[in-house]
Amino acid sequence: MKAFIVKRYSKKDKLQLEVIAEPTLKENDILVQVYAAGVNLIDSKVKSGEFKLVLPYKTPFTLGHDVAGVVTKVGAGVKKFKVGDEVYARPADHSIGTFAEYISINEKDAALKPKNISMEEAASIPLVGLTAWQALVEKAKLKKGQKVFIQAGSGGVGTFAIQLAKHLGATVATTTSTNNIALVKSLGADVVIDYKTQDFETILKDYDLVLNSQDAKTLEKSLRIVKPGGKVISISGPPDMAFAKEIGLSWFMKTVIFFLSNKVRKQAKKLNVDYSFLFMQANGKQLSEIGKLIDTDVIRPVVDKIFPFEQTNEAMSYVESGRAKGKVIVKVK
Numbered sequence: 001m002k003a004f005i006v007k008r009y010s011k012k013d014k015l016q017l018e019v020i021a022e023p024t025l026k027e028n029d030i031l032v033q034v035y036a037a038g039v040n041l042i043d044s045k046v047k048s049g050e051f052k053l054v055l056p057y058k059t060p061f062t063l064g065h066d067v068a069g070v071v072t073k074v075g076a077g078v079k080k081f082k083v084g085d086e087v088y089a090r091p092a093d094h095s096i097g098t099f100a101e102y103i104s105i106n107e108k109d110a111a112l113k114p115k116n117i118s119m120e121e122a123a124s125i126p127l128v129g130l131t132a133w134q135a136l137v138e139k140a141k142l143k144k145g146q147k148v149f150i151q152a153g154s155g156g157v158g159t160f161a162i163q164l165a166k167h168l169g170a171t172v173a174t175t176t177s178t179n180n181i182a183l184v185k186s187l188g189a190d191v192v193i194d195y196k197t198q199d200f201e202t203i204l205k206d207y208d209l210v211l212n213s214q215d216a217k218t219l220e221k222s223l224r225i226v227k228p229g230g231k232v233i234s235i236s237g238p239p240d241m242a243f244a245k246e247i248g249l250s251w252f253m254k255t256v257i258f259f260l261s262n263k264v265r266k267q268a269k270k271l272n273v274d275y276s277f278l279f280m281q282a283n284g285k286q287l288s289e290i291g292k293l294i295d296t297d298v299i300r301p302v303v304d305k306i307f308p309f310e311q312t313n314e315a316m317s318y319v320e321s322g323r324a325k326g327k328v329i330v331k332v333k
C-alpha cells in the first residue's frame with residue numbers, strides 16, 4: 001500500500017511517499033481502508049522530533065492521527081464492528097499512521113462514522129473533537145450558565161469547542177482575527193475578540209474556564225481572567241506532573257516537567273485557579289457520543305481545505321502556516 005513515511009526526525013524534510021506492507025491485525029484490531037485523513041499540528045510536531053521525549057516513534061514510521069474509512073477486515077476478538085462498516089477514529093499513540101491506504105486500529109479507539117457527513121468531514125473530527133470533549137466535558141464538567149474562554153475559535157480545536165460549549169449551555173468568548181469573526185459567530189460564540197486589535201485581558205472577567213491553546217504569555221493572561229476557584233486547561237503546554245505520571249515518564253522527565261510548569265503552577269495557586277495540562281487520548285466511546293451530536297446537527301464539521309493524497313506534504317505546510325479555518329483534510333480514496 002502507499003503511505004507517507006517519516007524517514008528521520010526533521011522539521012525541514014518532507015514526508016516520503018512509499019509502497020510498504022499492509023498493516024497486520026492484532027486480535028482486537030480492525031483493518032480500515034482510509035478514505036480521508038485529517039491533518040493536525042501534532043503531525044508536524046511528531047515529524048520534527050519535538051515530541052520525541054514523550055512520544056518516541058522509531059523511524060521509519062507512517063504519520064497521521066485522524067481517519068475516516070471502511071472496515072475491510074476484523075481481528076478474531078472484534079465485537080463492535082464488521083466488514084463494510086464506515087468508521088472514524090483517532091488511533092492511539094504508538095498506533096498512528098493514517099496517511100496511508102490502510103491502517104489497523106484497536107476497536108476500542110474507533111466509532112461508527114456519523115451518517116449525515118462525508119468521509120472528509122468525518123476525518124476532520126476525531127482529534128479535535130476528543131480534545132474539546134476531554135477538556136470541556138470530562139475534565140472541566142462545564143455546566144449551563146458558566147462562562148468559558150476558548151482561544152483561537154477559528155482553529156481546528158476552537159471551531160469544535162465553541163459548538164460543544166454552546167451545546168452544554170455555556171457563554172462562550174473567543175479570540176480570532178478580523179477575517180474569521182463571522183465564522184466564529186456562526187458557530188455560536190457570544191463574545192468575539194479580534195486579537196489583532198483588542199486585548200482579551202481588558203474585556204473578559206470572572207470566567208469559570210479557559211481552554212488555552214496559545215503561547216506562554218496568553219496563558220499567563222488567561223489565569224487573570226478566571227474567577228477564584230475557576231480552571232485553566234492548557235492543550236499547548238506546559239505539561240504538568242499529572243500528565244508526566246499518567247504517561248509513565250522517567251524521573252528525569254518528571255523533573256524537567258516540574259520545572260517547566262513551576263511558574264504557571266505558582267501563579268495559578270496565588271490566584272486560586274486550577275491549572276492543568278491536557279494531552280488528548282484516543283477514545284471510541286467518546287467518539288460515539290460526539291457522533292450523536294453530529295448526526296443531530298448540534299455540531300457541524302468545519303473543513304477549510306481538502307488536498308489529494310499525493311499532496312499530503314502541502315496539506316501539512318498549510319496547517320503549519322497557522323492560518324487554517326477549521327480543519328485540513330487529505331482525500332485518500
Ligand SMILES: NC(=O)c1ccc[n+]([C@@H]2O[C@H](COP(=O)([O-])OP(=O)(O)OC[C@H]3O[C@@H](n4cnc5c(N)ncnc54)[C@H](OP(=O)(O)O)[C@@H]3O)[C@@H](O)[C@H]2O)c1
Pocket residue numbers: 040041042127128131151152153154155156157158175176177178179180195213214234235236278279280281319322323324325326
Ligand atoms: N494537547 C492536546 O491534546 C492537543 C490537541 C489538539 C491541539 N493541540 C494544540 O492546540 C493548538 C491549537 O490546535 P488547532 O489544531 O486548533 O490549531 P489550528 O487549527 O492550526 O489553528 C489555526 C487557527 O489559529 C488561529 N490563531 C492563530 N494565532 C492566534 C492567536 N494569537 N489568537 C487567536 N487565534 C489565533 C488562526 O486564526 P487567524 O488566522 O484568524 O489568526 C487559525 O484559524 C496547537 O498548538 C496544537 O498543537 C493540543
